[in-house]
Amino acid sequence: MLYDKLKSYKDSGIYPFHMPGHKRNDILNDGLIPYGIDLTEIEGFDNLHNACGCIREIEKKAEKLYRVNRAFLLVNGSTGGILSSIRAMTNFGDKIIVSRNCHKSVYNAIELCGLNPEYILPEYDENNGVFTSVSPHKLEELLRENPDTKLVVITSPTYEGVVSDIKAIADICHKNGAMLFVDEAHGAHFPFSEKFPSEAVRCGADVAVVSLHKTLPSFTQTALLLTDNSELSDKLQENLSVFETSSPSYILMSAIENCLDYISENKNDFEVYTKRLDNFYCDTISLDNLTVLYNDKSFIEKCFAYDFGKIVISTAASNISGTELARILRDKYKIETEMSYTDYVIAMTSVCDSDEGFGKLKNALLEIDRTLNKNEKSHSNYNFYEIPKRNFFPYQKNNFRAEKIPFQKAQVRVSLEYIWAYPPGIPLIVPGEIITGKLINQINILFSNNIQINSTKKSMPDYIYAAEND
Numbered sequence: 001m002l003y004d005k006l007k008s009y010k011d012s013g014i015y016p017f018h019m020p021g022h023k024r025n026d027i028l029n030d031g032l033i034p035y036g037i038d039l040t041e042i043e044g045f046d047n048l049h050n051a052c053g054c055i056r057e058i059e060k061k062a063e064k065l066y067r068v069n070r071a072f073l074l075v076n077g078s079t080g081g082i083l084s085s086i087r088a089m090t091n092f093g094d095k096i097i098v099s100r101n102c103h104k105s106v107y108n109a110i111e112l113c114g115l116n117p118e119y120i121l122p123e124y125d126e127n128n129g130v131f132t133s134v135s136p137h138k139l140e141e142l143l144r145e146n147p148d149t150k151l152v153v154i155t156s157p158t159y160e161g162v163v164s165d166i167k168a169i170a171d172i173c174h175k176n177g178a179m180l181f182v183d184e185a186h187g188a189h190f191p192f193s194e195k196f197p198s199e200a201v202r203c204g205a206d207v208a209v210v211s212l213h214k215t216l217p218s219f220t221q222t223a224l225l226l227t228d229n230s231e232l233s234d235k236l237q238e239n240l241s242v243f244e245t246s247s248p249s250y251i252l253m254s255a256i257e258n259c260l261d262y263i264s265e266n267k268n269d270f271e272v273y274t275k276r277l278d279n280f281y282c283d284t285i286s287l288d289n290l291t292v293l294y295n296d297k298s299f300i301e302k303c304f305a306y307d308f309g310k311i312v313i314s315t316a317a318s319n320i321s322g323t324e325l326a327r328i329l330r331d332k333y334k335i336e337t338e339m340s341y342t343d344y345v346i347a348m349t350s351v352c353d354s355d356e357g358f359g360k361l362k363n364a365l366l367e368i369d370r371t372l373n374k375n376e377k378s379h380s381n382y383n384f385y386e387i388p389k390r391n392f393f394p395y396q397k398n399n400f401r402a403e404k405i406p407f408q409k410a411q412v413r414v415s416l417e418y419i420w421a422y423p424p425g426i427p428l429i430v431p432g433e434i435i436t437g438k439l440i441n442q443i444n445i446l447f448s449n450n451i452q453i454n455s456t457k458k459s460m461p462d463y464i465y466a467a468e469n470d
């Protein structure tokens with residue numbers, strides 16, 4: 001039974017450098033079993049889709065803590081907020097500019113809302129195979145070329161902790177008549193220490209989503225939709241009722257309130273947390289073959305700002321891959337990390353991590369580092385990332401006859417599927433785009449590094465559903 005599996009994993013002694021941000025700590029310390037508090041919208045318990053009682057009170061707490069005009073609770077993660085926001089901020093057929101490293105929920109919104117996307121590629125750090133910030137200058141040029149753009153969508157921070165200059169980007173968007181939506185799913189903790197980058201809405205974004213469950217002590221699926229743009233509130237609410245369940249979990253909503261109360265009452269914990277992070281980075285400067293990206297000046301210089309709560313360990317200069325490092329941490333040191341990729345591993349931290357946890361990771365990395373050698377050749381060994389040429393928009397994919405083609409022979413065909421590595425869940429190709437030999441090579445390299453590759457119809461790695469390229 002899954003329940004038994006979860007219970008025995010809890011007692012396994014494996015340290016979680018991954019989501020959820022509560023790190024399996026009971027912040028209320030009352031051990032209450034969720035069955036006892038699982039309710040529905042009975043008298044006195046308000047209604048998420050028309051909040052005016054106890055649920056509205058939680059929203060108000062969020063508005064105060066995040067210093068925004070309007071906050072909405074989300075119970076199916078930032079995903080629901082992303083779908084709702086993009087639909088609320090566009091009309092069918094609108095042009096939008098999207099940073100290509102967006103999460104797949106943004107692509108789903110583009111398809112569902114029948115949008116015409118132009119992509120902007122963020123800057124890229126080739127040494128470690130990591131996207132850095134979106135260039136405001138490049139965005140400005142793209143907006144000039146596409147003056148009918150209604151909305152710009154940016155991910156900041158990224159999964160790897162890279163933050164873009166949202167203030168400059170928001171100014172450029174507004175000057176060019178476009179709104180700005182920021183997927184800030186990984187930045188829910190930003191307001192709670194000056195050592196973290198500034199929050200998107202405070203920097204001028206029209207709307208942002210933050211996943212509480214990723215970096216704060218809250219249950220999986222809990223998130224917030226934040227806006228200062230009062231003209232959008234009604235449309236956001238309307239679309240939240242489209243994309244979110246009509247039976248929102250009271251356990252999740254009360255977890256949001258507990259999380260917000262915990263933050264209000266324990267502000268000092270964030271000082272302790274950021275000191276722990278400072279110490280960790282100090283202690284890992286001496287790594288020789290592995291590199292912690294926050295300590296890598298040449299990487300940090302390529303980022304507008306960086307969330308040092310994300311510990312990204314690069315293996316690019318060593319003789320092991322990111323996936324191998326994650327395996328060693330798991331098998332030998334009982335540390336489970338958030339994700340691993342060709343050339344790096346992400347360890348997610350939160351205010352709920354302990355000195356012991358940080359010490360365990362630090363000691364493991366120092367010990368592993370001593371067993372490694374240098375390797376100048378990157379494991380990714382490809383110049384990621386080229387945006388494929390487009391034949392048609394994603395929402396038009398059902399108008400084309402799908403053929404099941406062996407993937408290795410699919411060059412020049414038009415993909416009818418999304419293909420993405422999970423994590424991070426960023427599409428490598430989108431329906432309507434032309435498959436190139438380079439893309440096939442990139443995907444082969446990801447496979448050989450044991451990266452999980454998914455496609456819409458689960459046909460990968462052997463096949464892909466594609467159309468003729470007329």
Ligand SMILES: Cc1ncc(COP(=O)(O)O)c(C=O)c1O
Pocket residue numbers: 076077078079080102103105155158159183185186211221223424425
């Ligand atoms: C950048 C980014 N945006 C959005 C999401 C979706 O967030 P959620 O899992 O809260 O729905 C994720 C999930 O990992 C993500 O990495």
